[in-house]
Amino acid sequence: MQFGLSEEQILLQDNVNRFLDDNTPLDRVRTYAEGGEDADIWAGLTELGVPALLIPEEHGGIGLQPLDAAIVAESLGAHIAPTPFLGSAVIAPTALIAAAGDHGDLLAAIAAGTHRVGIAFGEAVAARNDAGIRVNDGLVNGTSMYAFDAEADSYLVADHNRHLYLVQADDPGLTRTHLVTVDKTRRNVELNYDNVAAQTISTDPEVFAAALDVGRLALAADTLGAAQNMLDQAVEYAKQRKQFNRPIASFQAVKHMCAEMAAQLEPCRSMVWFAGHALAELPDEARVTACHAKAHLAEVGQFIAKTATEVHGGMGFTDLVGLHYWFKRIGANRQWLGAPEFVREEAAVLQGI
Amino acid sequence: MDLSFGPEYDDFRAEVVNFLDQNADKAPKGNDLRGNAAKDWQKLLIEKGYTCRTIPKEYGGYGAEPDIVKSRIIAEEFSSARVNAGLGGQGISMLVPTLLEMGTQEQKEQFIRPTIHGDMVWCQGYSEPGAGSDLASLTTSAVLDGDEWVINGQKIWTSTAHIADWIFCLVRSEPDAPKHKGISFLLFDMKTPGIEVRPLVDMTGVANFNETFFTDVRVPKHQIVGERGEGWQVANAILGHERETLAPANTAQTRINALIELMKQESVNGDALINNPVYRDRLMKLQGKVMAMRFNELRILSARLNPGQNPGLARMITKLEGTELRHDLEGLAIDVMGELGLAYDDNPHLRNSGSWQREYMYFLGLIIGGGTSQIQKNIISERGLGMPREPKIEKAS
Numbered sequence: 015m016q017f018g019l020s021e022e023q024i025l026l027q028d029n030v031n032r033f034l035d036d037n038t039p040l041d042r043v044r045t046y047a048e049g050g051e052d053a054d055i056w057a058g059l060t061e062l063g064v065p066a067l068l069i070p071e072e073h074g075g076i077g078l079q080p081l082d083a084a085i086v087a088e089s090l091g092a093h094i095a096p097t098p099f100l101g102s103a104v105i106a107p108t109a110l111i112a113a114a115g116d117h118g119d120l121l122a123a124i125a126a127g128t129h130r131v132g133i134a135f136g137e138a139v140a141a142r143n144d145a146g147i148r149v150n151d152g153l154v155n156g157t158s159m160y161a162f163d164a165e166a167d168s169y170l171v172a173d174h175n176r177h178l179y180l181v182q183a184d185d186p187g188l189t190r191t192h193l194v195t196v197d198k199t200r201r202n203v204e205l206n207y208d209n210v211a212a213q214t215i216s217t218d219p220e221v222f223a224a225a226l227d228v229g230r231l232a233l234a235a236d237t238l239g240a241a242q243n244m245l246d247q248a249v250e251y252a253k254q255r256k257q258f259n260r261p262i263a264s265f266q267a268v269k270h271m272c273a274e275m276a277a278q279l280e281p282c283r284s285m286v287w288f289a290g291h292a293l294a295e296l297p298d299e300a301r302v303t304a305c306h307a308k309a310h311l312a313e314v315g316q317f318i319a320k321t322a323t324e325v326h327g328g329m330g331f332t333d334l335v336g337l338h339y340w341f342k343r344i345g346a347n348r349q350w351l352g353a354p355e356f357v358r359e360e361a362a363v364l365q366g367i
Numbered sequence: 368m369d370l371s372f373g374p375e376y377d378d379f380r381a382e383v384v385n386f387l388d389q390n391a392d393k394a395p396k397g398n399d400l401r402g403n404a405a406k407d408w409q410k411l412l413i414e415k416g417y418t419c420r421t422i423p424k425e426y427g428g429y430g431a432e433p434d435i436v437k438s439r440i441i442a443e444e445f446s447s448a449r450v451n452a453g454l455g456g457q458g459i460s461m462l463v464p465t466l467l468e469m470g471t472q473e474q475k476e477q478f479i480r481p482t483i484h485g486d487m488v489w490c491q492g493y494s495e496p497g498a499g500s501d502l503a504s505l506t507t508s509a510v511l512d513g514d515e516w517v518i519n520g521q522k523i524w525t526s527t528a529h530i531a532d533w534i535f536c537l538v539r540s541e542p543d544a545p546k547h548k549g550i551s552f553l554l555f556d557m558k559t560p561g562i563e564v565r566p567l568v569d570m571t572g573v574a575n576f577n578e579t580f581f582t583d584v585r586v587p588k589h590q591i592v593g594e595r596g597e598g599w600q601v602a603n604a605i606l607g608h609e610r611e612t613l614a615p616a617n618t619a620q621t622r623i624n625a626l627i628e629l630m631k632q633e634s635v636n637g638d639a640l641i642n643n644p645v646y647r648d649r650l651m652k653l654q655g656k657v658m659a660m661r662f663n664e665l666r667i668l669s670a671r672l673n674p675g676q677n678p679g680l681a682r683m684i685t686k687l688e689g690t691e692l693r694h695d696l697e698g699l700a701i702d703v704m705g706e707l708g709l710a711y712d713d714n715p716h717l718r719n720s721g722s723w724q725r726e727y728m729y730f731l732g733l734i735i736g737g738g739t740s741q742i743q744k745n746i747i748s749e750r751g752l753g754m755p756r757e758p759k760i761e762k763a764s
Contacts, residue, residue: 281659358655367627367641
């Protein structure tokens with residue numbers, strides 16, 4: 015029995031961390047947040063094999079498992095890195111592998127980093143009243159809100175039947191409008207479809223659900239990384255910052271805030287590991303665990319985002335320190351692919367409760 | 368990642384499950400440390416190796432090599448079958464491991480067998496009115512007079528002192544030494560003249576705690592564990608272990624499953640409360656936390672089985688998170704029942720024998736006892752996160 019990361023997994027995470035340490039420091043993230051590009055970051059991660067992680071070797075991938083994607087997501091969250099990882103490296107490959115039919119060429123292009131697939135899942139996860147799509151005779155009409163990412167070459171679109179379609183970003187009927195959100199480390203778009211050609215990927219709701227599970231795991235892991243980083247920053251700041259002639263880290267009021275963050279976060283790491291393992295190996299527990307990981311990390315992440323900011327006092331509220339990028343990323347992860355209340359209800363229904 | 372324990376352990380689990388199927392009806396209900404049913408059950412469990420498993424045969428135990436996986440399987444299966452897992456009490460859980468580690472041969476031979484068979488009940492004399500979280504500041508004195516210690520002072524929170532045969536007690540034997548180095552660990556008979564026990568009723572209505580007073584209590588010199596002045600190390604040899612096991616996740620799992628059943632059965636205006644979206648969401652939130660704590664324990668177990676694997680802060684946070692979680696979980700059951708949730712003792716409308724209220728309060732006691740949540744947070748921030756200690760306040764002269 016061994017519950018933990020393998021040597022290969024630790025090595026993978028170290029490699030990704032080293033690249034991100036060098037290439038996505040806060041200043042680089044700010045450049046992206048102010049309208050810059052993420053193509054160079056993605057190109058560098060492509061050299062490390064990140065888009066190829068889940069794709070089988072026969073299609074130019076590495077053929078790893080959801081847990082491997084989760085530990086990369088954790089690193090991306092810690093570094094608040096702008097990348098199309100969630101759609102292109104996690105959800106799209108999972109759906110394309112699970113779907114019937116031959117998608118080898120597209121998987122190979124994703125693995126090579128030459129094609130980015132975005133996702134428009136809002137309709138199937140939680141349809142909101144400003145949006146709505148219809149698919150008839152191979153054509154999509156309507157609107158998807160908060161599709162991700164802004165620079166994708168194609169989008170995997172889910173309708174309310176949980177059917178999946180692929181649309182091309184350069185289809186003349188597709189209009190893509192940037193939607194400003196608080197999270198500037200990743201960009202959302204609104205997609206307006208006017209008779210856009212839709213390639214059917216799957217009409218099996220299970221394919222959508224499998225992709226959603228891994229996507230939720232990746233978001234939970236992203237929050238794990240981001241929250242751990244905020245906690246580390248808070249502890250470090252408290253050790254440096256002096257008031258009343260002593261480091262504020264020596265005040266129990268501050269220490270207890272940090273201890274509460276650590277105490278809530280530590281079990282989350284095991285939860286993400288188990289959920290990743292379950293998606294590959296424990297089909298009976300996989301979906302419930304993925305739901306709980308998504309929802310629980312959303313709650314712990316929210317607590318840490320707030321508390322770590324408070325430990326920084328007024329500086330935490332400024333743009334100067336940049337802590338707000340992590341705060342907002344955690345906030346976005348909470349809402350993406352299902353807010354915690356909806357995801358917990360899914361977990362209940364899955365257990366026959 | 369490999370969550371299987373292998374066929375040997377699958378067989379062992381099957382054996383435990385089979386034992387429980389065949390014998391569960393013989394298990395005593397409740398927590399009687401003195402009854403014959405409890406002693407008989409204990410004897411059977413020791414014979415089978417389901418309790419006192421690693422205590423050597425020469426001291427009355429089962430004598431198995433330590434195997435944390437088997438111990439865990441036993442705990443899991445007894446918990447999920449909701450069957451009494453054998454005698455508890457601080458003699459078995461704290462003194463026996465201490466003696467095995469630090470006791471003399473004579474002490475092991477004299478005390479371990481009767482203790483684990485329920486013939487000798489112990490109480491623990493650690494806390495004092497003036498020494499709670501700051502336990503090492505204790506002042507109960509022991510002065511050597513010839514071949515005897517003479518003990519004066521007061522202990523508090525002495526669980527089961529009213530029924531105990533003996534006490535293991537921390538006393539200040541070296542008043543001039545620094546506070547952690549002036550303590551000794553003594554064992555003595557509760558029938559010794561000069562001991563007075565006054566019950567202390569707790570909020571659950573039970574008088575399990577006591578105040579215990581010592582007036583010129585004379586104890587033979589050799590009834591000491593470890594050397595003079597080493598009592599703090601002797602006591603701490605196993606204190607950390609006690610904290611980790613106060614609120615295990617498998618029990619939380621058993622309780623949340625019972626809560627789900629309760630919510631299916633209880634209804635308001637004809638609707639089962641499991642269908643009420645507010646209660647459902649609270650339930651699912653807690654289920655997520657229980658799950659996280661279960662996996663946290665897997666990580667601890669794995670780090671024990673695989674030297675070199677770093678458990679991070681996983682062990683340090685279990686007392687804080689585990690006890691708070693249980694208190695919240697029991698509290699939700701009370702909310703679900705509304706006015707019915709207030710039922711207690713012999714109220715005919717009691718659900719699950721009144722365990723929800725009892726455990727709700729009991730776990731508040733555990734949040735405070737065994738190192739309060741606030742002390743846990745000090746430990747996590749100082750030892751876990753490397754934050755500095757609160758500066759010492761100079762003594763006013």
